[in-house]
Amino acid sequence: MTETKTLETGTTTLGLIAKDAVVIAADSKSTIGYMVESKMARKVFPLDDHIGMTIAGNVGDALMVVRILKAQFKLFKLDRGPITTKAAATLLSNILQGNKYYPYLNMFVLGGYDVNGPGIYSFDPVGGFDNHDKFYSTGSGSPFVYGILEANYKENMDVDDAVALAVKSVRSAIERDIGSGGRMIIVAVIDKNGYRELSPAELKKYM
Numbered sequence: 001m002t003e004t005k006t007l008e009t010g011t012t013t014l015g016l017i018a019k020d021a022v023v024i025a026a027d028s029k030s031t032i033g034y035m036v037e038s039k040m041a042r043k044v045f046p047l048d049d050h051i052g053m054t055i056a057g058n059v060g061d062a063l064m065v066v067r068i069l070k071a072q073f074k075l076f077k078l079d080r081g082p083i084t085t086k087a088a089a090t091l092l093s094n095i096l097q098g099n100k101y102y103p104y105l106n107m108f109v110l111g112g113y114d115v116n117g118p119g120i121y122s123f124d125p126v127g128g129f130d131n132h133d134k135f136y137s138t139g140s141g142s143p144f145v146y147g148i149l150e151a152n153y154k155e156n157m158d159v160d161d162a163v164a165l166a167v168k169s170v171r172s173a174i175e176r177d178i179g180s181g182g183r184m185i186i187v188a189v190i191d192k193n194g195y196r197e198l199s200p201a202e203l204k205k206y207m
Helices: 059-080 085-098 142-152 159-176 200-206
Strands: 013-018 021-026 030-032 035-038 044-048 051-057 106-114 117-123 135-138 186-191 194-197
Touching: 013 051, 013 106, 013 117, 013 142, 013 159, 021 044, 021 051, 021 106, 021 117, 021 159, 044 059, 044 186, 044 194, 051 059, 051 186, 059 085, 059 106, 085 106, 085 117, 106 135, 106 186, 117 135, 135 142, 142 159, 159 186, 159 200
Parallel strands: none
Antiparallel strands: 013 021, 013 135, 021 186, 030 035, 044 051, 051 106, 106 117, 186 194
C-alpha cells in the first residue's frame, strides 16, 4: 500500500492596498514535514484579469480552490460580465463555508480592482472573511510581516513604495521564520490595467 504524503507550506503571504492598486506577495518555499519540497513553489495566483489571490496551507486544497474560482469567474463573466472583488470574496466564502465539515485547510488573501477601486479580503478555512483593514498577512511568517506593516504602512502609498514594503515584509519573515524562504519572492500588482506580476529583473531594485 502506497503512503500518500500531504504537501504543506510554512508560508509568508500578504496583501495591501496602495493608491489605486492592490499589491499581493509571497515567498516560494514548500515543505513536507521537515523536508524542503520546493524552493520555487507558487503561492500567488491570478484568478481573473483583475483579481489575484495568495494561498497558505495545504497545497492540494489550495490549488483546488484556485481551479474552482477560475472556472466560476469565467462562467460569471459570460453571463454578467467581470465579477466584482466583493462578489468574488462572497463566492469564496460560500465555497469554504459549504465545505466546513471537510474543510480546505487553507487561509487566503484575495485582492482585486474594479469599478469601486482596489479591494482586499482575508479568509479563514471555513469562510470567515474580513475587509476592514488595508493590509493582511497569512502563514507562519505573518507575525513578522505584521510587525513591518504596522510600523511602515501608510494610507495612499504609491505603488512603488507599496511593492518595496511588500518585499521588505516578506524578506523579514524569510529571515526569521523557518517555514518561509525559497529562491524567489513573487509580487503582483492589480490596478485599472489588470493583474501583473513583477519580473525578477523588476524586483531586483527592491532587494
